[in-house]
Amino acid sequence: MTLPLQDQIRAALSTVDDPELGVNIVDLGLVRSVEISGVSVEIGLCMTTPTCPLGGLIAEEAALAVSQAIGPEFAVKVLLDRTVQWIPDFADAGVLEAFTPQPSRLGQAISSALSGFWSRK
Amino acid sequence: MSVIRQGVSRSKVPHVLLGLCAAISLAVGLAAGLSRLGLLDFAVSIADRHGAFMLCGFFGTLISLERAVASGQSSAFLVPGLSAAGAVLLFLDPVASGLLFGMAGLGLLGLTAQAAFRLPQLFTGIMVIGAALWPAGTIWWLLGGGLPEASYYWLSFLVMTITAERIELARLRMTGAGAAKVLTAIVALFCLALVAGEPLSGDFGVSTLVLMPLALVCLAVWLAANDIARTTIRKCGLARFSAFALLAGYGWMVIAAALLVILPPAQTASGHDAVIHALGLGFVLSMVFAHAPIILPAVAGARVRYVPALYLPLALLQLSCLLRTSGDLFGKTDFVSLSAWLTLGSLLVYAGLLAGTALSFRPKGHAVFSESLK
Numbered sequence: 001m002t003l004p005l006q007d008q009i010r011a012a013l014s015t016v017d018d019p020e021l022g023v024n025i026v027d028l029g030l031v032r033s034v035e036i037s038g039v040s041v042e043i044g045l046c047m048t049t050p051t052c053p054l055g056g057l058i059a060e061e062a063a064l065a066v067s068q069a070i071g072p073e074f075a076v077k078v079l080l081d082r083t084v085q086w087i088p089d090f091a092d093a094g095v096l097e098a099f100t101p102q103p104s105r106l107g108q109a110i111s112s113a114l115s116g117f118w119s120r121k
Numbered sequence: 122m123s124v125i126r127q128g129v130s131r132s133k134v135p136h137v138l139l140g141l142c143a144a145i146s147l148a149v150g151l152a153a154g155l156s157r158l159g160l161l162d163f164a165v166s167i168a169d170r171h172g173a174f175m176l177c178g179f180f181g182t183l184i185s186l187e188r189a190v191a192s193g194q195s196s197a198f199l200v201p202g203l204s205a206a207g208a209v210l211l212f213l214d215p216v217a218s219g220l221l222f223g224m225a226g227l228g229l230l231g232l233t234a235q236a237a238f239r240l241p242q243l244f245t246g247i248m249v250i251g252a253a254l255w256p257a258g259t260i261w262w263l264l265g266g267g268l269p270e271a272s273y274y275w276l277s278f279l280v281m282t283i284t285a286e287r288i289e290l291a292r293l294r295m296t297g298a299g300a301a302k303v304l305t306a307i308v309a310l311f312c313l314a315l316v317a318g319e320p321l322s323g324d325f326g327v328s329t330l331v332l333m334p335l336a337l338v339c340l341a342v343w344l345a346a347n348d349i350a351r352t353t354i355r356k357c358g359l360a361r362f363s364a365f366a367l368l369a370g371y372g373w374m375v376i377a378a379a380l381l382v383i384l385p386p387a388q389t390a391s392g393h394d395a396v397i398h399a400l401g402l403g404f405v406l407s408m409v410f411a412h413a414p415i416i417l418p419a420v421a422g423a424r425v426r427y428v429p430a431l432y433l434p435l436a437l438l439q440l441s442c443l444l445r446t447s448g449d450l451f452g453k454t455d456f457v458s459l460s461a462w463l464t465l466g467s468l469l470v471y472a473g474l475l476a477g478t479a480l481s482f483r484p485k486g487h488a489v490f491s492e493s494l495k
Contacts, residue, residue: 019415020290022353022360049289050236051248053190057419082193085240088292099293099352 029090373403
């Protein structure tokens with residue numbers, strides 16, 4: 001059984017990592033759209049920041065991964081949209097959770113001690 | 122309405138040429154550095170410009186190139202172009218070279234301000250401050266101020282730029298508004314220290330430096346606490362390697378702060394040497410080692426990739442920094458000389474390993490990629 005095309009494309013895109021974070025571009029929320037009409041596939045990507053030079057490279061890798069996954073009969077086009085502003089909320093809850101600092105015992109002790117200084121009691 | 126540009130025909134030639142200029146500047150800067158220590162004869166005539174080659178010619182060109190690639194506009198390549206031309210002129214005419222670096226610095230300030238305008242956030246703001254410090258130091262130098270003072274401005278340009286790039290990624294950690302306020306205060310303190318003339322002259326009438334060491338320690342602690350490196354060190358491969366290099370870099374920032382107090386650069390030449398290299402080698406070069414396998418493919422089109430052997434040059438670099446700072450601290454010139462060769466060695470091993478991965482790269486196919494510009 002083969003997966004629907006949309007899922008195949010998403011699966012191929014999730015093999016492409018943002019090299020700096022080690023997180024794939026689907027989970028990171030960089031894939032904004034996947035449009036299929038006939039044999040043409042158009043993928044819209046955004047970048048995490050306008051100061052990051054990696055966008056072009058990630059787009060190239062995404063195009064390569066998708067065209068290898070779905071075969072040469074499809075024309076794959078990746079659009080890097082510099083007008084979309086990525087925000088952390090675009091990322092999967094799991095990704096955000098993994099990066100959220102786990103409060104350590106020492107950290108908690110320090111922060112409770114510090115907040116003691118500010119308390120009005 | 123968007124303009125579609127076909128990516129396949131997109132030429133990487135300017136990237137490669139500009140990257141090459143930066144690399145040549147690095148090589149020349151290293152030769153000048155060795156001559157400065159009396160270890161090499163042929164670069165004696167430019168030995169006094171070691172800092173300018175490294176900080177402006179290499180890092181200035183590289184960071185401008187990075188920002189130009191990110192902006193996606195062809196005209197933006199003028200900025201690294203000016204900087205590369207400045208690096209070439211540094212051989213012949215330092216004043217003309219300073220003018221070009223100054224213009225490149227203002228250009229970088231423009232590019233960064235443009236990004237900050239599109240995404241007004243703390244990290245883009247800090248990046249703008251960093252970009253402003255490059256032309257600030259250059260103008261100081263052009264107006265007859267000393268190269269040592271200018272070097273601290275240039276080094277601060279790198280410290281602020283790297284800080285901004287790291288907190289861009291720290292956004293994923295969902296740090297609260299409190300952390301952002303603390304960082305704003307630290308950056309303000311750092312800038313105040315710099316404007317007050319620290320570390321070379323400003324001491325507000327007290328004999329020990331206070332502002333800059335304090336700012337550096339706070340910055341290092343803030344970065345170590347908030348950087349995603351603390352999460353990615355538990356991953357594997359490049360992410361883990363980068364995390365090691367990053368955390369080592371933050372450690373060197375603390376050491377630089379300690380050296381500012383123990384060996385004030387205003388009082389001894391070895392203090393200046395120790396602080397400059399704790400920051401320049403320990404912090405900045407560790408950051409370069411952490412990011413090069415990620416950034417080089419994007420900015421120079423070099424198909425390099427991470428290999429675990431890269432831990433070797435990273436370890437050599439840390440050892441070299443340790444020798445450098447302890448040599449300065451205890452007056453052992455042998456240590457300083459050995460450190461210079463070791464730094465060169467670590468860079469050569471690092472570059473050699475990356476070049477090896479580029480040569481063994483097998484293109485997987487042909488991709489179609491296009492880009493929409495506003």
